[in-house]
Amino acid sequence: MEFVEKFKRMFSNVPMLGWLLGALTAVLIEYFFGYDYISYILQLPKIPVLFGTLIMLKEPMMIPSALAYDLIVYVLPILLVAKATAFATNPVAMLLEKIPLILSVILHLALFYLVLHVWAEINDYRELIVRLTMICIILTISINVINGYQGEFSCSHPGFMALGAYTCSILTLVLFVNDRMFGEALLPAWLGPWIFPFTLIAGGIVAALGSLLVAIPSFRTRGDYLAIISLAFLFIVKSAVENLQIIGGSRGMGGQPEYATLPVIFIWTILCIWIIHNFVTSIMGKALNAVRDDEAAAESMTVATRKTKMTAFMFGAFWAGIAGGLFAHVLSYINPGTFSINRLAEILAMVYFGGLNSIIGSIVGAVTINVLGEALRPLELFKWIIIPLILIFVMIFRPYGLISFKEINAKKLLRAKYKREQGA
Amino acid sequence: MSALLNVKDMTHYFGGLRAVNNYNLNIEPKQITGLIGPNGAGKTTIFNLITGVYTPTKGNIHLQGENIKGLDTNKIAAKGLGRTFQNLALWRHMNVLDHIKMAHYSQLTYGLFGSFFNTPACRRQESEIRENAYRLLELFGVDQFADQLVGNLPYGAQRRVEMARAMATNPKILFLDEPTAGMTPDELVQMIKIIRQVHETFGVAIFLIEHRMKFVMELCEFIQTLVFGEIIAEGPPEEIQNNPEVIEAYLGKEDVT
Ligand SMILES: Nc1ncnc2c1ncn2[C@@H]1O[C@H](COP(=O)(O)OP(=O)(O)OP(=O)(O)O)[C@@H](O)[C@H]1O
Ligand SMILES: [Mg+2]
Numbered sequence: 001m002e003f004v005e006k007f008k009r010m011f012s013n014v015p016m017l018g019w020l021l022g023a024l025t026a027v028l029i030e031y032f033f034g035y036d037y038i039s040y041i042l043q044l045p046k047i048p049v050l051f052g053t054l055i056m057l058k059e060p061m062m063i064p065s066a067l068a069y070d071l072i073v074y075v076l077p078i079l080l081v082a083k084a085t086a087f088a089t090n091p092v093a094m095l096l097e098k099i100p101l102i103l104s105v106i107l108h109l110a111l112f113y114l115v116l117h118v119w120a121e122i123n124d125y126r127e128l129i130v131r132l133t134m135i136c137i138i139l140t141i142s143i144n145v146i147n148g149y150q151g152e153f154s155c156s157h158p159g160f161m162a163l164g165a166y167t168c169s170i171l172t173l174v175l176f177v178n179d180r181m182f183g184e185a186l187l188p189a190w191l192g193p194w195i196f197p198f199t200l201i202a203g204g205i206v207a208a209l210g211s212l213l214v215a216i217p218s219f220r221t222r223g224d225y226l227a228i229i230s231l232a233f234l235f236i237v238k239s240a241v242e243n244l245q246i247i248g249g250s251r252g253m254g255g256q257p258e259y260a261t262l263p264v265i266f267i268w269t270i271l272c273i274w275i276i277h278n279f280v281t282s283i284m285g286k287a288l289n290a291v292r293d294d295e296a297a298a299e300s301m302t303v304a305t306r307k308t309k310m311t312a313f314m315f316g317a318f319w320a321g322i323a324g325g326l327f328a329h330v331l332s333y334i335n336p337g338t339f340s341i342n343r344l345a346e347i348l349a350m351v352y353f354g355g356l357n358s359i360i361g362s363i364v365g366a367v368t369i370n371v372l373g374e375a376l377r378p379l380e381l382f383k384w385i386i387i388p389l390i391l392i393f394v395m396i397f398r399p400y401g402l403i404s405f406k407e408i409n410a411k412k413l414l415r416a417k418y419k420r421e422q423g424a
Numbered sequence: 425m426s427a428l429l430n431v432k433d434m435t436h437y438f439g440g441l442r443a444v445n446n447y448n449l450n451i452e453p454k455q456i457t458g459l460i461g462p463n464g465a466g467k468t469t470i471f472n473l474i475t476g477v478y479t480p481t482k483g484n485i486h487l488q489g490e491n492i493k494g495l496d497t498n499k500i501a502a503k504g505l506g507r508t509f510q511n512l513a514l515w516r517h518m519n520v521l522d523h524i525k526m527a528h529y530s531q532l533t534y535g536l537f538g539s540f541f542n543t544p545a546c547r548r549q550e551s552e553i554r555e556n557a558y559r560l561l562e563l564f565g566v567d568q569f570a571d572q573l574v575g576n577l578p579y580g581a582q583r584r585v586e587m588a589r590a591m592a593t594n595p596k597i598l599f600l601d602e603p604t605a606g607m608t609p610d611e612l613v614q615m616i617k618i619i620r621q622v623h624e625t626f627g628v629a630i631f632l633i634e635h636r637m638k639f640v641m642e643l644c645e646f647i648q649t650l651v652f653g654e655i656i657a658e659g660p661p662e663e664i665q666n667n668p669e670v671i672e673a674y675l676g677k678e679d680v681t
Contacts, residue, residue: 275541279540282538282546283550294514294516296497298515301527301529304496405517
């Protein structure tokens with residue numbers, strides 16, 4: 001513990017900019033030397049995909065090499081660069097404090113994207129994980145709006161996702177792809193990526209409309225009954241799709257162009273975080289909390305509780321629809337099974353693990369469960385023992401999840417840090 | 425029809441139970457009215473009927489000449505009926521400042537779009553509301569708790585937060601359901617002071633339910649006594665105090681301080 005404290009104090013003067021710079025150095029080292037030199041010397045067969053967890057679990061003999069790789073490529077460069085550049089990054093961070101916050105955020109995000117891009121570029125599998133993880137972030141934050149901020153127990157999220165995925169896929173297939181299901185493309189293919197945002201939004205809107213089927217019962221009931229209704233909704237969507245042969249039935253629907261590239265998904269994820277953050281920190285959005293904590297009091301304080309509930313469901317479902325559309329255009333294939341109860345379990349695990357009523361909690365939850373899920377893949381069946389166990393532990397010690405009831409404060413996050421002078 | 429609030433022949437049944445029978449009420453602007461009566465007499469039910477939590481089986485309710493019977497509670501509240509609850513009804517995961525801000529809900533004009541994109545209009549209004557909320561917190565002497573969760577506050581302070589919240593809805597009539605329940609004598613004196621102050625500062629009419637005679641007699645200009653859902657006596661405090669029926673039905677049984 002003392003060591004941790006010491007460590008924290010040592011790096012307390014590093015601003016966010018410094019950490020990003022460190023991370024950039026690390027991914028550049030990996031990009032240029034990872035395979036030819038570092039992996040080779042450590043006798044690793046290739047660059048470890050997810051910090052070497054896969055190889056560690058498959059071949060325990062390789063554990064020292066994999067750990068050494070992590071140390072050389074990630075830990076040391078990040079710490080050293082972050083610390084060593086503090087003298088320069090702090091003044092820059094100070095300067096950035098003077099420009100509008102939004103610009104500063106965009107600059108930091110651009111740098112972060114660069115890091116992510118270089119890291120993901122190393123191999124296709126890594127890139128796929130990054131893309132799917134970001135989609136999970138959208139899903140988790142959006143279900144948090146309903147299950148966390150609004151406090152319902154909704155199980156329909158994969159259903160909303162399916163509505164978005166199918167709507168968006170149908171539109172892009174009809175418009176831009178020559179395929180057997182829908183015939184000739186109506187528009188030239190080069191327009192596709194530009195129209196894609198609109199087809200995504202259309203998917204989101206359909207999902208939002210679909211969510212009314214759950215939102216309206218929620219006026220009169222909540223808790224277990226609503227959970228059952230929302231679960232029924234999920235099954236209705238799934239079996240409806242299974243029986244609609246025109247969109248592939250249970251065989252599914254494939255051939256979606258790969259519009260959901262890394263930058264596209266990144267932008268949508270950031271948009272989602274930004275918009276939902278704005279919403280839940282405004283009075284309009286905090287009405288969700290008021291309705292959750294005491295509906296009668298909310299009504300008496302002029303809060304339109306029905307409108308608020310409807311907004312929560314439709315807004316959450318809209319983003320689930322967007323996530324669904326992105327998902328379909330990552331894998332270029334969807335079928336009803338994609339949106340099953342398994343997916344629900346995964347989404348619920350992410351949101352309850354990460355923390356209710358918190359965007360940052362949802363991001364942490366989505367990333368942890370996703371990366372853990374991938375990293376533990378070699379354990380096969382045991383993965384499904386370990387992840388639930390972790391979940392149970394979190395629930396015991398933190399009933400509302402890892403980071404709950406906490407919002408992002410961008411200003412505080414990005415500001416310069418000068419604690420060193422005080423410490424010395 | 426000049427009365428601010430007019431309730432006429434209001435009757436309400438819960439299943440077979442007649443909770444309120446032929447109830448009439450007139451509240452003039454700035455008037456402080458008291459409603460007393462033994463436990464289970466139907467006082468809270470009358471509050472709930474007027475504020476729209478239940479719709480009366482029979483009767484009419486007019487606010488400034490406009491019929492408000494059957495409207496949604498939030499609409500009625502927005503028209504100018506603010507209230508507190510007998511058993512505190514605060515939002516447990518929300519801090520004190522957010523409570524007061526939330527009660528401005530019906531005054532929001534920026535809309536969903538504004539809140540999604542944090543438009544300048546949204547920011548402007550949010551900061552106006554924030555300032556107003558701080559003013560209210562100061563007035564009720566709870567500004568030092570602004571960023572604390574309500575559960576962490578002493579009981580008396582929670583009651584004051586609830587009143588500040590009701591005032592944030594900008595009411596024409598403030599309904600107080602046993603504002604001194606569970607308070608110490610000191611807190612009681614303080615509460616009388618606060619209610620007076622609110623009455624003067626905002627010029628709001630007040631309708632309150634109370635058990636403690638001292639409190640009612642000191643504050644109210646007009647008092648109704650309710651027993652088994654029926655008014656058995658009404659009038660100015662001196663009259664009520666000496667009415668034998670009231671003494672028998674109410675004062676005789678209750679421990680009054
Ligand atoms: N929602 C309801 N459904 C059925 N009966 C109810 C309901 N609300 C109140 N009652 C009944 O109506 C009667 C009046 O209750 P009310 O709460 O209005 O009394 P009160 O005068 O406020 O009493 P107290 O001094 O204890 O607060 C009681 O017999 C109560 O049991
Ligand atoms: Mg009562």
